[in-house]
Amino acid sequence: MNSAAEGTAARPHLLARFGRAAGGLPRRVSTVLHRHPRLRLGFLLGPPMLWLGVAYLGALGALFITAFWGQNPFTGDVVREWNLDNFRTLWESEVYRKIAFRTLGIAALVTVVDIVIAFPVALYMAKIASPRLQRILVIAVLTPLWASYLVKAYAWRIMMSEGGIVDDLGGFLGLDTPGYGLAATVITLAYLWLPFMILPIYAGLERLPDSMLEASMDLGAKTGPTLRRIVLPTVFPAVVAGSIFTFSLSLGDYITVRIVGGANQMLGNVVYDNVGAANNLPFAAAVATIPVVIMLVYLAAARRTGALENV
Amino acid sequence: MRSTSTAMSPAFKMTLRVLTALALVVIYVPLLLVVVNSFNASQTFAWPPSDLTLEWWRKAADSEGAKDAIVTSVQVALIASAISLVLGTMAAMALQRYRFFGRDTVSLLIILPIALPGIVTGIALNNAFRTVFGLDLGFLTIVVAHATFCIVTVFNNVLARLRRVGTNLEEASADLGASTFTTFRLVTFPMMRSALIAGGLLAFALSFDEIIVTTFTAGPQEQTLPIWIFNNLFRPNQAPIVNVVAVVLILLSVIPIWISQKLAGATDGLAGR
Incomplete structure (x- = not known):
């Protein structure tokens, strides 16, 4: 050849x-x-763009067009008349407003809880543990990701039942199980998405050269200032990258809240019920615009921090 | 032990160690509970277990529903991973090797299916499959939906690898007269291999455990494992069997984790998520 x-x-x-x-x-x-490099680029980019740019974006676009349509209340068929009724219902109804803010609050709280737990773990893994222990810890954090999401959520349901483990162990500390409700939902979601926060922060810290920390110490900074002025700014993009997952995954969840959330509803439940039982796709699409708009704003903000390069 | 540790006070290091240990306990208690409950004689998982039994394991071994669901899930995950390997690699090569208008938008587009809540992707695809393409929901639609959100894992891994290895070897290969395809086969592909395995494993895992998008894109016949689990979790007769299946999955997860640990650089993709 x-x-x-x-x-x-x-x-x-x-x-x-x-x-x-x-x-x-x-x-x-x-x-x-x-x-012809341009031709090569076209050959490489064509198939993924057909799939994501045309099929996926097209599907999203078609969905949001239906948000401006209505539904025939008798036949359940989609009526193709342009109007803003769905959005008006959403805006004017107290129930939906409450559900939207509740969902947003849960997603924000889950993200904060995950950051607070993940940061010390990731810092220990990246900067204190020996290389051998570091490898073991990475595996230890990854393993739960492979266990079924549903089974883990159900395990929390069992644990938080009356007389369950949380009652048993919490008894020593004078704590009761929170029972099924919003607290249980936040705890379970934070548990489920924790690895998605630990891993990016760990990767971000690993990239931080040890010499930076030493320099900070040599210049007389104590642990606190070193953390605040060197570690935190470097891991910030990684935290944002992790939060995209914890936030988005919580925002769209409707299953965990059904398993441990008692009678509480999140936006996902409203969408699910309108697609399934009520068979009102236009209204479901209108509800779905809320998390999409929130996520797009979030992604736009995340892009400015350079976090998307780390995702 | 490492020089870095001098940058932190001993008390702070101790605090980090204790917090990490506590976090690991919280991470593993629910998994341990699932394991213990797979032997719990009480069908409602009474705590603490009054008696242990192997009955659920025997019943799980005979459960046709569970076995069928596992086979379906493996098939879906394999095909979806294969598609995302091809598309993810192409997109990563395009974005890493070329500068073009709209490059940022393309990278955003690849992240979008996983950054948007699953329920949005689910109903959008459900609507498109039925009304735009006129397809019946079934095996094919699950695979297409899964491949859509799996592309990003392969993309991230390959992109990180390409960034690290640069283009020198490929240029040398081209200078020596190898065609574009020969260079890919003999130079680019071997350099990407471990990144492809890591990305493929993640894609497989993501697909295997997905339920929300699957709920909206599966027909009435197809049951992936998560859907089977969801349908059986609240049935008193079936819940113990679900527990056994979960334990088996946790045990089997050692295999992919072991493979990815064997590969150098496997962590960049894992962390990348």
Whole structure:
């Protein structure tokens, strides 16, 4: 093949003959691609963009168009008349407003809880544990990700039942189980998404050179100022990257709240019920715009911190 | 032991150690409970267990529903991972090797299916499959939906790898006369291999455990494992069997984790999520 390539430059017509004999088409395609970087880019970018840019974005677009349509209350069919009724209902109804703020609050709280728990763990893993222990800890944090989400949520349901483990252990500290409700929902969601916060922070801290910490100490800074002025600014993009997952995953959840949340509803439940039981897709689509708008604003803000490079 | 530790006071280090230990306890207690309950004689998981039994394990071994669901889930995850390996690698190569207008938008687009709440992706695809494409929901639609949100894991891993290895070797290969495809086969692909395995494993895991998007894109016939679990979790007769299946999954998870640990640089993708 190499000698053939040398011949390429010198005698083009010989190449053509040789090419036909030895699988010429791939080589000719390769030559064209090599000479035209834009074509190569198009070849690489085309299929993923067809899938995500056309099919996925198209599906999202089609969904949000239906948010401006209505539903025939008798037949349940979608009525293609443009109006803002769905959004008006959302805006004017106290119930939906309450659910929206509750969902937002839960997602924010879960994110904060995860940051508070993940930061010391990640700092210990990256900067104190020996390399061997570091590897073990990474595995220890990753393993729960492979256990079923539902089973973990259900385990918390069992643990927080009356007379369950939380009651048992909490008894020593004078704590009762919070029972099924919003507190249980926040605890369970924070538990489920914790690895998504630990891992990016750990990776961010690992990239922070040890010499920076030493320099800070040599210049006389104590642990506190070193953390505040060197560690926190460096891990900030990683925290934002992790929060995209904890926040978004909590925002769209409707299953955990059903398992441990008692009678409470989140936005996901409203969407689910309107797609399923009520069969009102236009209204469901209107409700779904709330988390989408929140996430788009969040992503736009995250992009400015450079966090998306770390996702 | 390491030089870094001098930058922190001993008391602070001790605090971090205790907090990490506590966090690990909280992480593992629920998993341990699932394991113990798979032997708990009480069908309602009374705590503490009054008696232990192997009955649930025997019943789980005979459960056709569980076995079918596992087979479906493995098939879906394998195909979805394969698709996302191809598309994710192409997108990563395009974004890492070329500068073009709209590059940032493309990277945002790849993250979007996982950054938007699953329920949004779920109903959007459900609506598109049925009304725009006129498809019946079933195996194919689950695979397409899963591949959509799995692309990002492969993309992240390959992108990080390409950034690290640079283009020198590929240029050398081209200078020596290798065609674009030969260079890919003999130079680029071997450099990416471990990143591909790490990304593929993550894609597999993501697909295997997904329930929200799956709920909206699965037909009435197909049951992936998470859907089977959800349907059986609240049935008193089935809940203990679900527990056993969960324990088996936790035990099996050692395999992919072991593989990814064997690979150098496997952590960059894991952390990347």
